[in-house]
Amino acid sequence: MRKILLYVVVVIGFLSLMAVVSACEAEKEQAVVNGESSTADRSKNKGTAEVDEKVKVGFTMDTLVEERWLRDREMFRDAVKALGAEVEILAANGDDILQIAHAESLISQGVDVLVVVPHNAEATATIVKKAHMAGIKVMAYDRLVKNADIDMYVSFDNEKVGELQAAAITQLVPKGRYVYIGGAITDNNAHLFKKGVFNVLQPFIDKGDITVVFDQWTKDWTPANAKENMKAALKANNNQIDAVICANDATAGGVIEALAEQGLAGKIPVSGQDAELAGAQRIVEGTQTMTVYKPLKALTQKAAEIAVMMAKGESVEINRKVNNGKIEVPSVLLLPIAVDKTNIEETIITDGFHSREEVFRNLGE
Incomplete structure (x- = not known):
């Protein structure tokens, strides 16, 4: 009799354990259906936006x-x-x-x-x-x-930026002595800008119409370093320079300061890019020729x-x-956009990048 009772107790215990396991499995399956998966599952689903956590x-x-x-x-x-x-x-x-x-x-x-x-x-x-x-x-x-x-690169076509700069300057000065003031050598964009510039300049150089008499990178893109580069270029060439292509508006600012000290600001075409406010102001004032606008x-x-x-x-x-x-x-x-006096209103001003009042402030308009 004792053996029979012991057998019954074991069977009941086994059946109870199976019921608990089944209930747990059912609960787990329901949780997955409702999107309430485990930590591991959440990590797996993170990439499919099936969780409510903010990215x-x-x-x-x-x-x-x-x-x-x-x-x-x-x-x-x-x-x-x-x-x-x-x-x-x-x-x-x-x-x-x-x-x-x-x-x-x-x-x-x-x-x-x-x-x-x-x-x-x-x-x-x-x-x-x-x-x-x-x-x-x-x-x-x-x-x-x-x-x-x-995994991904998002930018403007930076080689095109350089091509737009050189195209604008060579249209004004198809023959002459050129200076190139690049950006920081550590910045890959600076290399792309320069490549674009020389894509345009090289045919002129090959024909002997253009000579690049000075070509230098600008440490950390700073106007002060660009100014020193330009002063060195002017000294080495006895101020006999016909055009300057600068990698951005900041370097153009330093270059124009150096030109101003020699009474040459506004007399030599200078390019830039970024459509910075100071660059836009110099364009309407006549000391900078163009910039490249990247919305x-x-x-x-x-x-x-x-x-x-x-x-x-x-x-x-x-x-x-x-x-x-x-x-x-x-x-x-x-795609970037070349900007000069002729289209500055319909580009950076119309877009609200700078207000007309800001751009023309130094002219009192």
Whole structure:
């Protein structure tokens, strides 16, 4: 009798245990159906936007010294927030070590995607490696990261920028002695601008119509360094210079200061780019010939859209692939616009990039 009772107890206990296990399995299946998966499942589904957590974008910037980068920061932040995502932005003030530290901080915060404006195109390859080790995709914004497995590049066609600069100046000075004042040698964009410039200049050089008598990079893109370069160019050529192509408006500002000291400001065509307010003012005043306008609203909006899509694991439509020395990087490149006195009103002023009052302030209009 005792054996029978013991057998009954064992059977009842086994049946009870099976019921508990079945209930747990059913509850787990229902949770997955309702989207309430485990931590591992949530991590797996993160890329498909099947969770309600807000996407978080990390943005590490080289600098905020130049006017345009302040605009990039604000417009990018607004565009990301408008898409319902969060964004954390850090600027490194031209310090490679600090930028890597910023990237590490953003990675440790668990951002879903990392956007980088590199100070040094080579050094920031380290950032890409660190992000990928954490399972985070990386987008290069405006400037390409070299020799790294970067996931996306969003910018303007920077080679085209240089071509627009050179086309504008050669139209005015088809023959003569040229000076080229480049950007920072560490910035890949500076190399692309220069390549575009010489795409246009080379046929003139080959014919003997144009001679480049001075060609120098500008450390950190600063106007002060550009001014020193231009002073050296003027001294080496006894002021016998017919045209200057500058990589951006900041360097053009330094160049024009050097020209002004020799009484040459406004007498020698000078190019720029970025459509900075100071550059636009110099154009209407007559000391700078042209700039290249890169509508930042279009860039920041497109970059924000793509960053959020990347964070959600969605596919992105590209229009180019750009070689960064290691891979063909999937890219989205926008078209820049040449701006001079003839179209400044219908471009940067009409777009609200600068107000007419700001641009013409020094002329009292």
